[in-house]
Amino acid sequence: MAEPAPSGNLTRGERIPAIERATGRSWADWLHIFEAADASRIGHSEIARVARAAVPDDLQSPDWWAQGIAIAYEQHVGLRVPGQSTSGTFRVSASRTLPMDRDEAIDAWVAAHGSVVEHLGHAASAPRPSRTDKRSFWRFNLEGAGKVEVSATPKGEDRVILGVSQDGLADGDRIEEWRAHWKALLAAL
Known part of the structure; x- marks a missing residue:
């Protein structure tokens, strides 16, 4: 712990x-x-x-x-602060519900943001798209700022929750800055 x-x-x-x-x-x-x-x-x-x-x-x-x-x-009791994982690193997330299916949502993300090479000054690695029976993903690492997972989860027949989660931040100082960044990217879709 x-x-x-x-x-x-x-x-x-x-x-x-x-x-x-x-x-x-x-x-x-x-x-x-x-x-x-x-x-x-x-x-x-x-x-x-x-x-x-x-x-x-x-x-x-x-x-x-x-x-x-x-x-x-x-x-x-002070064992962790909001945003902190059990490993001691920090995470942040944001999501948006969109009127499309999960693959369309990932395609929309890729069309709008797939070519972005850095986020808030941190270089993005090559993306790793994947798909399971339940979700579609677009994952990448950020140099010095952890891992990012964009996931599309169906919500009914004609809607999807597109979520962005970032794990592995060294501290919680920039959580709200990162949250605002991901929310802005989601809002642009």
Whole structure:
């Protein structure tokens, strides 16, 4: 696990009410559950297991909620800050829903931005397009700024969520600058 972040409650405030509504537990109750498990001394996977054991089984996507609750707890106790992964690096993402299929969305990205050789001063590597049964991808590395994945995920028959995620930033200082950059590129489609 990464070195603890500066102390203090750095949990994104908007997560707590959603967690409370979805699970029927107050944030104070969640903190008690984690304290009883000595969660500040265990890794992310174990914290997520503690959360999963306390998430109601009838909740839609209980594993997803357990991950989010674990991350909120880690932020709350200063084990990580918003945007930080369990490895200690930072990530940022942005997305947009478009009225097209997944392959058209990737084609639109490539037509608009596929020839861009640098992003915010970081050289882009050769892209690596790929496709699975569920998603289409356009991936590339950024010299000194991690890896970027553009993914197109169908949302119904005639819409797609086109997402850009960037993993491997050394610190969180430029997260909002990167988010604005990716949002601007998505908005241009």
